[in-house]
Amino acid sequence: MDHLIDDMLTFARIGTEALNLETVELAQLTEESWSSVDQQNATLSIDTEQYVSADRTRLRQLLENILSNAVMYGGSDVFVRVGELDDGFYIEDDGPGIPATDRTAVFEAGYSPGTEGTGFGLSIVKQVTEAHGWDIRITEGSDNGTRFEITKIGIISQ
Incomplete structure (x- = not known):
């Protein structure tokens, strides 16, 4: 119940708060x-x-x-990879994948294929991408799992 309430509050807040943009090292934040x-x-x-x-x-x-979804739905020994795209990054796993027919529905608030999740995790992901002006799409991963591609990101040269 606490997790559901936290997700609902996050979902409600994201569209109303101003972005505080800064330069973020993607690898470090991914590890955190x-x-x-x-x-x-x-x-x-x-x-x-x-x-x-x-x-x-x-x-x-x-x-x-x-990352939580990858572990929750990909299995306890799932392999997750984060990599670069020309205008963004991807996160993919080697789990069972998301059927093509469900790839849009997973971003809807309350959608969950099982009883473990709250159904708000990926809708929050979609809100975050939209708040930044980014795009997100789901494809099949290189190992038949799920691949999230987040694009139209401001990549900063270091």
């Missing part, structure tokens, strides 16, 4: 986010040296939600 996830036997590989212009708190929420 991963440490907040119940990882079980999951493995994370970070293959990015990008710095992005983002609201650090909101980007962390986005990362935590996607």
Whole structure:
């Protein structure tokens, strides 16, 4: 219940608060986010040296939600990879994947394929991307799992 309330409050807040943009090292923030996830036997590989212009708190929420979903629905020994795209980054796993017919629905508030989640995690992810002016799409991962591609991001050269 506490998790549901927290998700609902986050969902309600995201559209009303101003962004506090700063330069964020994506790899470092991903590691911080991963440490907040119940990882079980999951493995994370970070293959990015990008710095992005983002609201650090909101980007962390986005990362935590996607990483948590990977572990929750990908299995306790899921492998998760974060990598670079020309205008953004991706997070993919080697879990069972999201069927093409459900890839839009997963971003709707309250949608959950199982009883474990609150149904707000990926809708919060969508809100965070929209608040930044970014795009997000779901495709099949390189190992048949799920791949989230976040694009139209302000990449900062370091």
